Amino acid sequence: MVEQEVALKVRGKSIELRQGGEGLPLLYLHGAGTYIWMPVHDRLARRRRVFLPVHPGFGASEGLDEIEDIEDLVFHTVDVMDELGLEQADVVGLSLGGWLAAELALRHPHRVRRLVLANAAGTRVAGVPRGNIFMATPAKSRALLFHDPTSKLAMTLVPDAPPPDRMETILRGREAAARLLWHPHVAQRKLTSRLGRITAPTLVVWGADDKLLPLAYGEAYANGIPGARLAVIEKSAHLPPFEHPERFADVVLSFLGA
Amino acid sequence: MQLVCFHLMPWPDLPADFEQKHDSAWLTLPNTLFDPRRGQALYTDYLDQLVAAERLGFDVIGVNEHHQNAYGLMPSPNIMAAALTKMTSRVKILVLGSALPLYDHPLRVAEEVAMLDVMSGGRMIAGMVVGLGVEAYSYEINPTFMRERYREAHDLIVRAWTEPGPFHFEGKHYDFRFVNVWPRTYQQPHPPIWIPGSGSIETIRFVAERRYPFIALPYSQFDVMCEHFDLLREYAATHCGYDVPPSQIGWPAMIYVGETDTSAREEFEPHFWYLAKKGLRLPREYMFPPGHTSVESQLRPGHAKRKFISLISSWKEAEDGGYAIVGSAETVRQKLREGIKRAGCGIIQGIFQVGSMPHEMTLRNMERFARHVMPALREEFPR
Secondary structure (H helix, E strand, O other): OOOEEEEEEEOOEEEEEEEEOOOEEEEEEOOOOOOOOOHHHHHHHOOEEEEEEOOOOOOOOOOHHHOOOHHHHHHHHHHHHHHHOOOOEEEEEEOHHHHHHHHHHHHOHHHEEEEEEEOOOOOOOOOOOOOOHHHOOHHHHHHHHOOOOOOHHHHHHOOOOOOHHHHHHHHHHHHHHHHHHOOOHHHHHHHHHHHHHOOOOEEEEEEOOOOOOOHHHHHHHHHHOOOOEEEEEOOOOOOHHHHOHHHHHHHHHHHHOO | OEEEEEOOOOOOOOOOOHHHHOOOOEOOOOHHHOOHHHHHHHHHHHHHHHHHHHHHOOOEEEEEOOOOEOOOOOOOHHHHHHHHHHHOOOOEEEEEOOEHHHOOOOHHHHHHHHHHHHHOOOOEEEEOEOOOOHHHHHOOOOHHHHHHHHHHHHHHHHHHHHOOOOEEEEOOOOEEEEEOOOOOOOOOOOOOEEEEEOOOHHHHHHHHHHOOOEEEOOOOOHHHHHHHHHHHHHHHHHHHOOOOOHHHEEEEEEEEEEOOHHHHHHHHHHHHHHHHHHHOOOOHHHHOOEOOEOHHHHHOOOOOOOOOHHHOOOHHHHHHHOOEEEEEHHHHHHHHHHHHHHHOOOEEEEEOOOOOOOHHHHHHHHHHHHHHHHHHHHHHOOO
16 A cells, blocks of 8 residues: 655645655656556565656646656656655656656666666657557547456546546646657657667566557667566556556566565 | 628538548548549639629638648638739738647748738738647647747737847747848738637637737537627726727628528538538547647536537527528528627628538629628628
């Protein structure tokens, strides 16, 4: 269970943060959809102190007006680490959070002990089309994101109609996601050409059936980052930490070491 | 009353099975469905209709901007306006466009409108629009920046028209070190600016503060449009300290005048449904990318009440909702009279060619309107 939910002050802005567990610090960088504490975080928290900061614009976190692109989010994330007193952490990022983790490792290598990129956005692979989540109906989104689009998990995380009391938060979150992910082609081109400069030991984890970012994107990350290893999670699509929390946590923890 | 003859220049030949085969007439509809030879004939007819509008006594003719769709064939309305400057001599020319946030170089808008204004001897009315949500896809513009880009481009263009150049414009999205538009606009300080809008709070504030004429978008219930006009009047009175005059309010209306109510409906209805079900076939996800409409506007009560024309299913609903003004001359006169009073508008932006309506039918519609409706409106609502 999440031990603590706090509002962190980061450069005057209130940032929602969840944390739990004991051990070396693990910074979990969430994707564009789900930023709540999930079963996978419990599993990771058995061996690590897990920090889950909510990015600006998502949930109750403020400050989207100062985020124009991924570089701003990297600066913000460094501020969050400073605020938490984390000189260095293992960094695990999913999707948008994976992209953020890769940029963080590239620009601030001493802050990242080990790097885990799960179905990470941020690169481009010529000739392999990506899905477009903004153009997709909820049903199509589930098909892009989940190995089993009819599962309870899929229906819960991507409902056909969001509950009215959550509507505002969801609309704001979609806006924050679009701000960063609409079509950042220049940033993607640059990151793709810079992967060889990442020095952190890196594990790339990918759902085998991801239709939003097909496995070729995982292979590109693994091939581009020196020494990186690719772990493919079967019967999983874009969200392996949620679709298979135990397997995902096991693979990640074994890479991070006790 | 300013009477506008406005044109969308639609592609009228979407096949009967279009709805079965395609989920959108925009963005993803294959352009192989466009036949260039047919396109040439259409452009000729459509321009002729606008030229006829001058002869028939309209005050303004207007063209429209949309991208990558079968709904309207004018990705560059300024090209149509350029042709019209040389085909007409008296009528004002409204470009509604320009979709400012779509351009990385909005200075080009300042230049082209200035050219048109000089070419036409000061007959231009410059529209400035945010662009539809789907156009964030068409032009690969991040929708969460569209409002900011719109305002900044607007400021740049107005300054380019009014301040002696060269000067440096330094903005967040645009930074031009040499703003120095040649030619300058014919009208001084600059051509009138009209702003169409879907009634978002942002747009209402924007026009109220600048006293620009506000033109509603035509495809919701008449009552919803009127609520936006009320909102504008209320906002201007409360926050800007003035009463909005009718000349600042524009009602966009599809208008069809037939010999009788029955024949009018028979003639008009197929083209209405072509527009509603084919031309405006547009998935919600294309129409509302995140950030294009503010969260504040989306959550406003009333946002849900609006029923977009593509969602209605019967002629009764169309008529009751005031989606189109259709009937004999007497009926149209009556409906417009009532509507003008309710809307408090001094601009009617009439759309006389709708969907697949052919050339001759459109001209007859415009002629009947000019002969039997226009004089009564002129008399009852003088300028």
